[in-house]
Amino acid sequence: MEEKKVLLSVKDLRVKFRVRSRKLTAIRGITMDFYENESVAIVGESGSGKSVFTKTFAGMLESNGYISQGSIIFNDEELSDTHVRLTGYARRLIQKGYRRMNEYSKLELGADIYRKKLELEKEKKARCSMSEEEEENFNAQLKRLNYKRTELFNQKQAVDASKERARYKALGAEISQLDCEIKALKKQMAETIATRKQAMKNDTAYQAEYDSRMAKLKEEYQAAIAGEITQETKDRNLILAKEVYLSVGRYGLKKRLQLITKLLNALKQAMMLGVDLNDETIRNGVFDEVVFRVKYLDETDKVLHGTCVLNLAKIQYAKDWGQIRGSKIATVFQDPMTSLNPIITIGKQITSVILKHQNCSESEARARALELMRKVGIPNAENRFDDYPFQYSGGMRQRIVVAIALSCQPKILICDEPTTALDVTIQAQILQLLKDLQKEFKFTIIFITHDLGVVANIADRVAVVYAGQVVELGTTEEVFYDPRHPYTWALLSSLPQLAQRNTKLYSITGTPPSLYNNIEGDAFAPRNPYCLKIDTLKEPPMFQVTETHFAKTWLLDPRAPKIEKPELIQDIHEKLVKAYHI
Numbered sequence: 001m002e003e004k005k006v007l008l009s010v011k012d013l014r015v016k017f018r019v020r021s022r023k024l025t026a027i028r029g030i031t032m033d034f035y036e037n038e039s040v041a042i043v044g045e046s047g048s049g050k051s052v053f054t055k056t057f058a059g060m061l062e063s064n065g066y067i068s069q070g071s072i073i074f075n076d077e078e079l080s081d082t083h084v085r086l087t088g089y090a091r092r093l094i095q096k097g098y099r100r101m102n103e104y105s106k107l108e109l110g111a112d113i114y115r116k117k118l119e120l121e122k123e124k125k126a127r128c129s130m131s132e133e134e135e136e137n138f139n140a141q142l143k144r145l146n147y148k149r150t151e152l153f154n155q156k157q158a159v160d161a162s163k164e165r166a167r168y169k170a171l172g173a174e175i176s177q178l179d180c181e182i183k184a185l186k187k188q189m190a191e192t193i194a195t196r197k198q199a200m201k202n203d204t205a206y207q208a209e210y211d212s213r214m215a216k217l218k219e220e221y222q223a224a225i226a227g228e229i230t231q232e233t234k235d236r237n238l239i240l241a242k243e244v245y246l247s248v249g250r251y252g253l254k255k256r257l258q259l260i261t262k263l264l265n266a267l268k269q270a271m272m273l274g275v276d277l278n279d280e281t282i283r284n285g286v287f288d289e290v291v292f293r294v295k296y297l298d299e300t301d302k303v304l305h306g307t308c309v310l311n312l313a314k315i316q317y318a319k320d321w322g323q324i325r326g327s328k329i330a331t332v333f334q335d336p337m338t339s340l341n342p343i344i345t346i347g348k349q350i351t352s353v354i355l356k357h358q359n360c361s362e363s364e365a366r367a368r369a370l371e372l373m374r375k376v377g378i379p380n381a382e383n384r385f386d387d388y389p390f391q392y393s394g395g396m397r398q399r400i401v402v403a404i405a406l407s408c409q410p411k412i413l414i415c416d417e418p419t420t421a422l423d424v425t426i427q428a429q430i431l432q433l434l435k436d437l438q439k440e441f442k443f444t445i446i447f448i449t450h451d452l453g454v455v456a457n458i459a460d461r462v463a464v465v466y467a468g469q470v471v472e473l474g475t476t477e478e479v480f481y482d483p484r485h486p487y488t489w490a491l492l493s494s495l496p497q498l499a500q501r502n503t504k505l506y507s508i509t510g511t512p513p514s515l516y517n518n519i520e521g522d523a524f525a526p527r528n529p530y531c532l533k534i535d536t537l538k539e540p541p542m543f544q545v546t547e548t549h550f551a552k553t554w555l556l557d558p559r560a561p562k563i564e565k566p567e568l569i570q571d572i573h574e575k576l577v578k579a580y581h582i
Contacts, residue, residue, distance in 0.1 A: 004035035006075060007411060007444055008057065013070035013313065015052055015061070015468075022147055024515050026052045026065070028468040034412070039438065039445040041459035041476075043452065043491065047512055049468040050448045054414045057312060057446075058329045059321040072312040076328055076411055080308040082294045084249030086301070097241035097264060104268040105233050110224030111274025117217050124210055128200035129193050138189050145185065149178040236278065239296050240267065246294035246306040247287060251319070262290045288314040327357040330405035334417040336397035339404075340389040346373075347385035350404055357408040372403040375440075376433060395426035402433065409441055416448045431458055452495060456480065461548070464488050467512055467523035470542075474549035481573055483565060484543075484551035486528045492569045506568065522554065530555065530563050 015027035026049050034040055042050045055061050056072060084090070107114070122132075130138070156171040200206070244267075248259040270277060270286045277283050280295075287293035292314055294306040315321060333339045341349060350369035354360065360368070366385075373381035376399040389397055398418060405413055415434065419427040435458060438445055447458055455462055455476065462479040464472040464487060472485040483489055493506040510527035513519055522528070525535040534540075534554050543556035554560055564570070 004038065006033045007036045008034040009071075009073040009075070010034075011071045011073075013053070013056065013072065014068045015049075015056060016066060016068045017062070018064045019516075020147070020150065021143070022516055025068075026468050026515060027056075028515075028519075029070070030465075030468070030470050032463060032470055032473065034444055034446065036411075036444060037438070037442050038460045039435075039447060039458050041447045041449060041455040041462045042465055043449060043455060043462060044465035045508075045512060046450070048465045050465050051416055052468075053465065054331075054416065054446055054448060057412065057414065058325045058331060059312070059315060060325075060331070067313045070313055074310040074312050074324070074328070076310065079323065079328060080310060082246055082249070082306045082308055084246050084304045084306075086299065086304050090245060090249075090304075093260065094241045094245050097244050097260065098238050100264055101237040101240055101267060101271075102229065102234060104264075104271045105229045105237060106225045106227065107268070107272045108233075108274055109227045109229070110221045111272065113217055113221045113224055114272055115274065117214065117221065120210070120214060120217065124200075127206070128197050130189075130196070134192075138185070142182065142185055145178055145182050149175060149182070152178065240277070242296045242299070242304060243287075243294060243306065246296060246304050247291050249294075249304070251317075255317075259291055263287065266290055284309050284311070291316070292320075326353060326410070327408040328410050329412045329414065330408070330410040331414040331416060332398075332401050332405050332418045334420050336394065336401045337389065339401045340397060342389050345386045345388055346392070346400055350400070350407055353404055353407045368407070369403075372407055373400070375437065376400070376403045376406075377429070378403075395422055395429065398422060398426075398430055399433065402430070402437070406437060406441060406443075410443055412444045412446060413438075414446045414448070417450070419451070419454065420449075427454075434458065452480075452491065464491065467519065468515060469523065469552065471524070471553070472551045474545070474551075478546065478549040482545075482549070483569070484545055484549070484556060485524075485553045486530050486555070487524045488551075489565050489569060490527075492572065493566055522552075532560060 010030055010032045013027055013030045014025065017024045017026055030053060042053065044050050052061070052065070056067060057074075061067075126132075126134075129135075152171055152175050156168065156175065159168045159171065161168040244260055244263045247263065248256045251259060266286050266289055267277070270282075275282050275286070277286070284293050287309075288311055292308060292311050294308050297305050297307060299305060310324075312324070315324075340346075347366065347369055350372060351362065351365040354365040354368055355362065358365075358368075370381050370385060373385070378384055378396060378399060384392075389400075392400065401418075413434075419430050422430065431454065434445060437443075445458070447454065449455060459476050462472075462474060462476055463470045464479065464485065466487050472479060472483065472488045474482075479488060480492070483492060490506075490508045494508060496505060508527060513523050513526070519539075521537050522531075522535040522540055525531045528535065532554050540552050540554045540557075542550050542552045544550050545556065555563055
């Protein structure tokens, strides 16, 4: 692939949902880059994680969902460039932060001893209570039993006792049995802790040894942190103080002061533990727990200047999303009627977005809205400007949704199955419209779809997603004509256009795995007709086929047996050209 700028870089992303006291892992460690002005299709079965993956880019996860791990770095120079006024009050806050950090830096001198103190405390806790591993195992067992009881209770509630007496009694007996197991487990935990506490109380030799070791460490720690920090550390702290103010400068005064306090506490904790704050990645991580970091670049008498490290996985405040969602990353959804407000005119819905994100008057917003309506193919735009959504056809409504999404000229346009609810003719028109607009506005398209025909016509690259992981990634030609993952083989084999007359249409047997549980080995193994023994034991790595082509399957391991792709898709090129007019 030619050298392109990485616009969005996703690293080891994991997304979880809280569902009825359990956690479902919807995205399981996706790493992927998106480039400027390219079209990427994300394909897979329903429930594979396609939409959840892209919702993280715009902060649109449901309320019970959260990013548990990973980063999403958005490289937008305009949004990253940050200027904050350097008023007298700002200078006083920076100096106050600088003095505080010079005090905290003394704690770095005793970081090694502090970590030893923590280890000693952890060791004592494990002896008089339970180790972290034991506590985790007990809690996991308790959680499993409680979930099972809830499921059985719900089943019992749905049973008519007068008609299914035996089943009703059986479920009641199972619930009673689980209640006994839960009670016994809690009793075992309490007895274990009580026994160890008593043993610790009786072990006077260990108590004396612990007190002696802890007293010695405390003495050493106080001596260490009484030292003086170097000028190099002071210089670093001044930059840190400026970065703290730069990072919170976009907020109102009250929020700014709250965030400064949180950042200073986070930096204090990092210094106590002795982490290397000169390391850019580590420093980003410390800031990310509170607010994304703005890296200091330079300053004048009146302005501090820096650049943001925009980690979308760590954004916590609505104001930050307000600067990204719509203006930088926009979404076109599947059903245009759910995207449009039925009681507001089409023109008003377009101009409201323009007025929110762009500095212009109402007349200028109207002119831009009319221009967009013409670009997306709305005939007689001036007369249709004040119409309501119900007065438009399905295809025209989807064109309006595209116009709204592009009204602020975003860098990324996420299309979540935008043609599924439309007939074939209108689908082709919408796809052509998106391709034409991409050439004009130079945005990146991320296209979520089940329809591989759409993929063949619009995408430069394809990511095949299964059970919350990207299992194959490559250019459209590579994925269609030289697929390497058995799941991709199965998806291609399922195309109705490849079916022969008087033959049964191929379908993938089985169902995707439950994402409540930890998946051992390859998630596709139970449905894979070419499954190897190692597929059931160990998760495969992502093997590189070419510079742009990757697949997550043990079949690409040099030690694996040579297996050819299914006969149905071996000579797929001519069939695809004929079926999709590629």
